[in-house]
Amino acid sequence: MKDYMAPMEGITNYIYRNAYHQFYHPMDKYFTPFISAKPNKRLSFKEINEVSPETNQGLRVVPQILTNCAEDFMQTARILNEEYGHREVNLNLGCPSGTVTAKGKGAGFLGEPEKLEVFLDKIFAGLDMEISVKTRIGTDYEDDWPRLLKIYEKYPMKELIIHPRIQKDYYKNKPRLSAFREAQERLKVPLCYNGDLFTPRDYEEFTAEFPRTETFMYGRGLIADPGLVTAIRTGSAPGKKVLRAFHDKIYGDYQELLSGERNVLFRMKELWNYMAPTFTHYEKYAKKIKKTQHLREYESAVDCLFQEQELMV
Ligand SMILES: Cc1cc2nc3c(=O)[nH]c(=O)nc-3n(C[C@H](O)[C@H](O)[C@H](O)COP(=O)(O)O)c2cc1C
Numbered sequence: 001m002k003d004y005m006a007p008m009e010g011i012t013n014y015i016y017r018n019a020y021h022q023f024y025h026p027m028d029k030y031f032t033p034f035i036s037a038k039p040n041k042r043l044s045f046k047e048i049n050e051v052s053p054e055t056n057q058g059l060r061v062v063p064q065i066l067t068n069c070a071e072d073f074m075q076t077a078r079i080l081n082e083e084y085g086h087r088e089v090n091l092n093l094g095c096p097s098g099t100v101t102a103k104g105k106g107a108g109f110l111g112e113p114e115k116l117e118v119f120l121d122k123i124f125a126g127l128d129m130e131i132s133v134k135t136r137i138g139t140d141y142e143d144d145w146p147r148l149l150k151i152y153e154k155y156p157m158k159e160l161i162i163h164p165r166i167q168k169d170y171y172k173n174k175p176r177l178s179a180f181r182e183a184q185e186r187l188k189v190p191l192c193y194n195g196d197l198f199t200p201r202d203y204e205e206f207t208a209e210f211p212r213t214e215t216f217m218y219g220r221g222l223i224a225d226p227g228l229v230t231a232i233r234t235g236s237a238p239g240k241k242v243l244r245a246f247h248d249k250i251y252g253d254y255q256e257l258l259s260g261e262r263n264v265l266f267r268m269k270e271l272w273n274y275m276a277p278t279f280t281h282y283e284k285y286a287k288k289i290k291k292t293q294h295l296r297e298y299e300s301a302v303d304c305l306f307q308e309q310e311l312m313v
Pocket of ligand 1: 006009010011032034064095196197221
């Protein structure tokens with residue numbers, strides 16, 4: 001079985017994944033949040049930290065690229081290969097956000113299958129690297145999926161990561177498991193399942209229904225409960241002490257990296273949006289954390305939560 005950390009813009013950056021790797025069951029791969037490929041691309045300071053071997057020691061990191069232009073994809077992939085030693089890159093065909101899809105990128109690219117096919121023809125012929133793809137199953141209709149499968153089966157993908165929602169779903173509704181089943185029956189490339197694995201029970205139920213699945217990617221469920229994969233793989237939940245140490249590592253690293261209390265608090269509050277509901281009686285603590293304006297205030301709000309409440313996971 002293989003476990004992957006999902007790319008999540010603003011969340012699963014190199015600070016988060018390094019802390020995760022130190023405290024929890026290691027992931028087989030960590031996907032970076034998407035890097036936008038542009039003509040004459042140079043990586044920004046932030047992007048360099050995401051992909052550099054120095055800031056990701058001991059971690060298998062796969063950079064993800066967002067674009068609908070084959071030349072830009074290949075140029076960025078070559079920089080990642082030649083300057084940072086990456087052998088694999090991942091193509092984002094899943095991002096549902098309006099600003100991305102309006103430009104025909106991310107999940108928006110799925111609405112232009114002819115163009116997508118030309119794009120894939122070019123990058124698979126032109127790049128001497130492993131290419132994996134992370135996809136939704138369509139834009140507006142689930143009926144798009146068989147057509148997309150027909151395209152995907154043509155290429156020697158390293159793997160295909162499927163989040164079986166359509167773009168229009170955003171994160172609503174349930175993953176459309178029949179689409180994942182169709183892919184499993186039809187495709188020969190290795191598949192990875194991604195979507196709504198929030199608890200060990202979700203994992204068990206999914207694997208009972210899809211016993212052939214060997215690779216899993218975790219997003220929001222892992223951010224809410226960083227011990228999720230540890231619990232799945234070892235049978236025991238790491239608990240509050242480990243979560244506290246993990247939190248403190250991220251918090252300390254953000255203080256070193258970012259200038260200004262506001263920026264640090266912004267990042268930490270984003271994490272608490274996911275993590276707070278895993279504590280008993282969390283509402284009033286979550287509100288307090290959200291309202292804090294200064295680090296000292298934030299620390300005392302977090303101390304109260306850890307001291308006064310218990311983890312439910
Ligand atoms: C805040 C946020 C940021 C995300 N950023 C990315 C991204 O940069 N690239 C990507 O492929 N998916 C991104 N995703 C989608 C996740 O990788 C994942 O596919 C999705 O959350 C479904 O998995 P889950 O149900 O385990 O959360 C993002 C999701 C969220 C909620």
